[in-house]
Amino acid sequence: MSLLTIGTLAFDSIETPHGKADMVIGGSCTYISHSASYFTNNINLSAIVGGDFPQEEIKALEDKGVNMEGLQIKSDGKTFFWAGKYHEDMNQRDTLVTDLNVLDDFDPQLPESYKSSEYVMLGNLTPDIQNSVLDQLDGSQKLVAMDTMNFWIDIALDSLKKAIARVDILTINDEEARMLTGEYSLVNAAAKIHKMGPKFLVIKKGEHGCLLFNEGNMFFAPAMPLAQVFDPTGAGDTFAGGFMGYLAKTDDISFDNMKKAIVYGSAMASFCVEEFSIDRLKTLDQDQIDKRFEAFRMLMAF
Amino acid sequence: MSLLTIGTLAFDSIETPHGKADMVIGGSCTYISHSASYFTNNINLSAIVGGDFPQEEIKALEDKGVNMEGLQIKSDGKTFFWAGKYHEDMNQRDTLVTDLNVLDDFDPQLPESYKSSEYVMLGNLTPDIQNSVLDQLDGSQKLVAMDTMNFWIDIALDSLKKAIARVDILTINDEEARMLTGEYSLVNAAAKIHKMGPKFLVIKKGEHGCLLFNEGNMFFAPAMPLAQVFDPTGAGDTFAGGFMGYLAKTDDISFDNMKKAIVYGSAMASFCVEEFSIDRLKTLDQDQIDKRFEAFRMLMAF
Numbered sequence: 300m301s302l303l304t305i306g307t308l309a310f311d312s313i314e315t316p317h318g319k320a321d322m323v324i325g326g327s328c329t330y331i332s333h334s335a336s337y338f339t340n341n342i343n344l345s346a347i348v349g350g351d352f353p354q355e356e357i358k359a360l361e362d363k364g365v366n367m368e369g370l371q372i373k374s375d376g377k378t379f380f381w382a383g384k385y386h387e388d389m390n391q392r393d394t395l396v397t398d399l400n401v402l403d404d405f406d407p408q409l410p411e412s413y414k415s416s417e418y419v420m421l422g423n424l425t426p427d428i429q430n431s432v433l434d435q436l437d438g439s440q441k442l443v444a445m446d447t448m449n450f451w452i453d454i455a456l457d458s459l460k461k462a463i464a465r466v467d468i469l470t471i472n473d474e475e476a477r478m479l480t481g482e483y484s485l486v487n488a489a490a491k492i493h494k495m496g497p498k499f500l501v502i503k504k505g506e507h508g509c510l511l512f513n514e515g516n517m518f519f520a521p522a523m524p525l526a527q528v529f530d531p532t533g534a535g536d537t538f539a540g541g542f543m544g545y546l547a548k549t550d551d552i553s554f555d556n557m558k559k560a561i562v563y564g565s566a567m568a569s570f571c572v573e574e575f576s577i578d579r580l581k582t583l584d585q586d587q588i589d590k591r592f593e594a595f596r597m598l599m600a601f
Numbered sequence: 602m603s604l605l606t607i608g609t610l611a612f613d614s615i616e617t618p619h620g621k622a623d624m625v626i627g628g629s630c631t632y633i634s635h636s637a638s639y640f641t642n643n644i645n646l647s648a649i650v651g652g653d654f655p656q657e658e659i660k661a662l663e664d665k666g667v668n669m670e671g672l673q674i675k676s677d678g679k680t681f682f683w684a685g686k687y688h689e690d691m692n693q694r695d696t697l698v699t700d701l702n703v704l705d706d707f708d709p710q711l712p713e714s715y716k717s718s719e720y721v722m723l724g725n726l727t728p729d730i731q732n733s734v735l736d737q738l739d740g741s742q743k744l745v746a747m748d749t750m751n752f753w754i755d756i757a758l759d760s761l762k763k764a765i766a767r768v769d770i771l772t773i774n775d776e777e778a779r780m781l782t783g784e785y786s787l788v789n790a791a792a793k794i795h796k797m798g799p800k801f802l803v804i805k806k807g808e809h810g811c812l813l814f815n816e817g818n819m820f821f822a823p824a825m826p827l828a829q830v831f832d833p834t835g836a837g838d839t840f841a842g843g844f845m846g847y848l849a850k851t852d853d854i855s856f857d858n859m860k861k862a863i864v865y866g867s868a869m870a871s872f873c874v875e876e877f878s879i880d881r882l883k884t885l886d887q888d889q890i891d892k893r894f895e896a897f898r899m900l901m902a903f
Contacts, residue, residue, distance in 0.1 A: 507809040521821040526788045558903035601860035
């Protein structure tokens with residue numbers, strides 16, 4: 300099945316306790332698409348970059364089966380830039396710089412062939428853009444998921460709630476789920492978010508794993524304990540890419556299959572954090588992914 | 602098989618965002634013994650109380666098959682008292698009062714019949730007392746576990762390391778594992794703790810679940826997501842009681858059976874937090890425990 304991925308392609312400058320990386324490739328759509336490409340080569344990407352975005356990175360995605368027809372290249376503009384620094388515990392970070400650059404003008408016009416994508420992953424963007432993409436879809440979708448962040452809860456709550464009401468799955472972190480609902484208990488937060496629209500909810504807890512809720516059903520997957528988390532940037536998007544990629548590949552949105560998708564997403568995220576940027580996502584192979592999936596089974600089965 | 606439990610019987614005064622409880626029954630050995638009693642009625646308790654400790658609480662434990670021969674009652678003394686207040690997120694608390702009272706004189710002399718207990722759970726106490734109990738055991742034990750806390754890492758590290766070197770299982774929380782080893786990664790912390798002696802290690806992460814390590818093998822169990830965590834006091838000890846109680850009952854210390862023990866421990870802890878003090882632990886029945894165990898299977902199986 301086809302998977303529409305929308306979000307940012309970006310440059311990131313990252314500092315972690317383990318090192319620094321300047322102006323490396325980042326962006327939600329980059330991580331989502333690379334991760335999903337291990338499950339399906341039928342990916343429709345929609346994003347915007349400036350003339351400074353490396354041609355070889357575009358080609359790297361194309362080589363993985365990502366359709367770039369929806370990529371807008373503003374040759375006289377600069378690509379979105381984010382800089383951040385992680386604390387010692389890696390679970391917290393400070394944003395140092397956010398230069399929207401070309402992202403400020405992003406008004407995605409989906410190519411005709413994208414509008415019937417069976418699976419849709421709306422990466423973190425302004426809720427207005429997410430709503431605009433939802434407007435353009437032809438309504439035949441099997442599953443539409445969206446991600447968001449605390450910033451939009453703060454400054455664009457009405458538009459965000461409108462978007463949330465229109466999707467099947469919301470992915471959000473624990474702190475944001477609490478912000479959005481005013482409920483500390485994630486069980487109560489999930490109940491309130493279901494009432495906002497989404498039948499499915501994924502609450503991401505970083506190194507503490509993630510929870511899948513579906514109106515009464517609940518599933519938990521831990522993050523794989525690792526000797527070293529090198530750089531957490533993009534882990535949530537990589538998770539979403541693996542999760543939606545696996546669902547698009549198997550075309551089965553039963554709760555049982557979604558559990559497997561959660562574990563594949565968690566496996567992909569566990570690779571992502573092993574190196575800076577998308578470096579680890581570029582060198583993976585199916586055997587490594589299968590082995591990590593089995594490592595999750597060992598970790599969780601009793 | 603018999604299970605020796607040693608630790609505190611106490612009075613607690615607790616404040617949580619959901620309410621207050623003054624001078625209720627607490628203490629590590631109380632929680633451990635009540636929890637374990639759902640799995641075995643062959644429990645040998647060693648602890649000390651003052652003359653103010655309610656007779657009916659002693660009888661409640663006896664009625665559950667707990668041998669009280671090792672309970673010292675200092676009739677002119679006062680029972681250990683702890684007061685604490687939980688923060689909004691329930692994962693952090695401030696200790697308001699610690700009155701050692703009779704605990705200051707605790708010098709456990711194990712009754713002869715206790716010395717060959719096959720399973721031993723040393724609750725959190727000074728490492729010197731833990732070492733003294735280890736000295737008195739006859740060496741025939743199948744499995745000896747101990748718990749500890751940050752306080753002893755700070756002020757009694759040498760004695761603590763001596764005790765740790767003598768046990769099969771250490772139970773410790775994530776922050777303490779990091780303190781003890783200087784390693785942020787729990788995988789690396791576990792490797793260092795194995796080198797200190799224990800073949801098995803349980804790292805407790807509160808609402809984020811717990812990890813079991815056994816020299817290369819790793820297992821994770823989440824905490825059950827609940828609509829309301831009423832009072833987390835005693836959850837770690839209740840976990841330990843369920844874990845060791847199940848092992849004593851089944852007399853099987855294979856890694857596979859230990860995984861089940863971890864889940865039973867987690868199930869017991871999930872009940873503990875539903876009410877103040879040991880209230881919920883007193884009203885449980887086997888059917889409720891089995892159902893909660895199955896709820897964990899639903900939460901974790903894929």
